[in-house]
Amino acid sequence: AQKITQTQPGMFVQEKEAVTLDCTYDTSDQSYGLFWYKQPSSGEMIFLIYQGSYDEQNATEGRYSLNFQKARKSANLVISASQLGDSAMYFCAMREDYTGNQFYFGTGTSLTVIP
């Protein structure tokens, strides 16, 4: 079974609008971390936001927020006030704290911001 599932291969959003990128995960660990990364065409993975499994509040970092629904095993990324520079691939990732230190990545969502 896939550890991370991103079902939106591509998304379009109007500049200045908000957009939600979906991510669901699969783990039997009680302690885990969820991450979102941005990958521009240059290739470098840029860390955006982190949510721990025991965190009760949804994580926020500037225009990025993570909508964490533990019972549904979803960790959607919300980008508010989209900018042209937000156009990139976005990857959701998970780290299981007790079963290893590797990060599991989804297949990514390509976001295009339209002027």
Add this chain to the structure above:
Amino acid sequence: DAGVTQSPTHLIKTRGQQVTLRCSPKSGHDTVSWYQQALGQGPQFIFQYYEEEERQRGNFPDRFSGHQFPNYSSELNVNALLLGDSALYLCASSRGAGQGQDTQYFGPGTRLTVL
């Protein structure tokens, strides 16, 4: 504060050759992980080094090997290159690999083309 650096940026090899990729972690980080990202896919975990030892390994053949030096920098070696080894190779650094793990920060990657 220097981020994760990788060299070389691009590399072209032929089938059967061997290649060495290099990574210097972010200042203050002691753990290095390597990932392979094929075109259109998410990164796949190769292995992780901590305290100069391979701590965890993904589903990659023995042709993939690595090393970590006392200054925490790392090398990824791939022997007997196959066409399917063509990919972006990403190095990520973090703090600690035994008791919880911080966010992984990625370098710009090395794009390997095997002809």
